Amino acid sequence: MKILNKNYINGSWVDWNGDMADVHEAANGDVIARVPMSDPGQMELAIAAAHAAFEAWSESSVEQRVNVLGQLHAGLKQRAPEIAEAVSREVGMPLKLATAIQAGLPATVTKTYTDMLPEFPFVEQSGNSEVQYAPVGVVGCITPWNYPLHQIILKVVPAIAAGCTVVLKPSEIAPQAAFILADILDETDLPAGVFNMVCGAGQTVGETLIRHPDVRMLSFTGSTRTGHAIAHAAADDFKRIALEMGGKSASVVLSDADLEAAVKGTVSNCLLNSGQTCTALTRLLVPADRHDEACKLAAAAAARMTPGNPLDEATRLGPLASAQQRDRVVDYIRLGVAEGATLVAGGPDAPEGLDKGYFVQATVFGNVDPNSTIAQEEIFGPVLCVIPYSDEAEALRTANGTAYGLSGAVWSADQEKAKAFAAKLRTGQVTVNGGGFNPLAPFGGFGHSGIGREFGKWGLEEFLEVRSLQL
Numbered sequence: 001m002k003i004l005n006k007n008y009i010n011g012s013w014v015d016w017n018g019d020m021a022d023v024h025e026a027a028n029g030d031v032i033a034r035v036p037m038s039d040p041g042q043m044e045l046a047i048a049a050a051h052a053a054f055e056a057w058s059e060s061s062v063e064q065r066v067n068v069l070g071q072l073h074a075g076l077k078q079r080a081p082e083i084a085e086a087v088s089r090e091v092g093m094p095l096k097l098a099t100a101i102q103a104g105l106p107a108t109v110t111k112t113y114t115d116m117l118p119e120f121p122f123v124e125q126s127g128n129s130e131v132q133y134a135p136v137g138v139v140g141c142i143t144p145w146n147y148p149l150h151q152i153i154l155k156v157v158p159a160i161a162a163g164c165t166v167v168l169k170p171s172e173i174a175p176q177a178a179f180i181l182a183d184i185l186d187e188t189d190l191p192a193g194v195f196n197m198v199c200g201a202g203q204t205v206g207e208t209l210i211r212h213p214d215v216r217m218l219s220f221t222g223s224t225r226t227g228h229a230i231a232h233a234a235a236d237d238f239k240r241i242a243l244e245m246g247g248k249s250a251s252v253v254l255s256d257a258d259l260e261a262a263v264k265g266t267v268s269n270c271l272l273n274s275g276q277t278c279t280a281l282t283r284l285l286v287p288a289d290r291h292d293e294a295c296k297l298a299a300a301a302a303a304r305m306t307p308g309n310p311l312d313e314a315t316r317l318g319p320l321a322s323a324q325q326r327d328r329v330v331d332y333i334r335l336g337v338a339e340g341a342t343l344v345a346g347g348p349d350a351p352e353g354l355d356k357g358y359f360v361q362a363t364v365f366g367n368v369d370p371n372s373t374i375a376q377e378e379i380f381g382p383v384l385c386v387i388p389y390s391d392e393a394e395a396l397r398t399a400n401g402t403a404y405g406l407s408g409a410v411w412s413a414d415q416e417k418a419k420a421f422a423a424k425l426r427t428g429q430v431t432v433n434g435g436g437f438n439p440l441a442p443f444g445g446f447g448h449s450g451i452g453r454e455f456g457k458w459g460l461e462e463f464l465e466v467r468s469l470q471l
């Protein structure tokens, strides 16, 4: 077991002798690490350090920032196996996925900003004005457990690249990668106080961070409920906010689409990381006359998602991250049955032989009423709702008929038709016929899914104020 009784403040590890929280291995419930449940005093120290470091870092050269990001990139690559294993154990993510998304993607994102920085126009001419981009100030970064390091990197790297200083409060459920990140940054030339990390509960250190007057921006990923609390706290002090929150994304299969490819693509997306993905395509919208065939295909695809220990190579479906999350998802599955949806695959019982740990079966519901709770609320588990529609107008109304607006997918034999439909979806990103991921494209939500964008130049601009000099 790892005892991580320290926070990273002002360029050093500061010992913590107070309350600690257990970090559990998702596959068996064993305690694998203990981390600080810090008090507000620790957070105050971190904010003071970030505040003191801001002026000098805001004036640092692009070369200085590129040098640090390059060192971070090298460190992430070097420690990739350690990061992947830690996340795989605490989140339940299959090791191969953790290697790609928790170690590979953070390194890629860091590289994109390292490459972008020398080209970014921090000063532009507009008529007789010089337009300048200035860092926002001290940024509070608050992150969740589902893709822990990826979500941290998407905030910390562009914030530092923009010239901001940072206080990170990682999720107390999956904190180990944040400690590794702090360790890596400690080895770089980053000046003391530019990056700080305090581990603890949202209700204590999180609250201190979101209410502190010296923090000028809050960059948050997590639930819509917490995002709401953060937006309220920020409004009191006119802090800038960037919120990445939940989703209930629709995968719309148009009548001319290759149904098998569409269902396969949707199921593997929906069940990625056992459904603990904000962009998960959790609603599969199919023409009514192809509903039964779609359900059969979805059940077959779900059956191919072998459940098991995430460290085993054969595992495609790991456990959920916590007992609480498992119970929440099982309650939704029971509710789906009670609401009258047809259980096509899976169900509320743990997968056979996997009673220890936080496992849930890959579950598919058919004939789901688009207004029912399981079709409206984010379940954040391996649950797909198949919803029949009668015509494209109804499909569009249903797809746009939730409070969320994060992601979506459209499938059609005619790419232009799919693009035209995609343009009507009220979401931040849409995959057309299974199109690939691009780390330079903007990512974020409409409606209750969020405010602001991450990735690419849009992710950097979130951390910059604009000012003009009239000449």
Ligand code: NAD
Residues within 6 Å of the ligand: 142, 143, 144, 145, 146, 147, 151, 169, 170, 171, 172, 200, 201, 202, 203, 205, 206, 207, 210, 221, 222, 223, 224, 225, 226, 227, 229, 244, 245, 246, 247, 277, 278, 378, 380, 406, 445, 449, 450
């Ligand atoms: P959560 O909102 O419970 O917690 C997220 C973070 O906020 C944690 O670090 C937590 O300690 C902190 N927090 C909680 N209350 C706080 C408060 N009052 N003040 C300050 N900080 C507080 O979310 P979670 O359970 O960790 O993550 C799952 C949720 O995150 C899902 O709803 C999912 O959709 C969402 N999510 C969204 C995205 C996205 O990019 N849109 C990505 C991943 C996860």
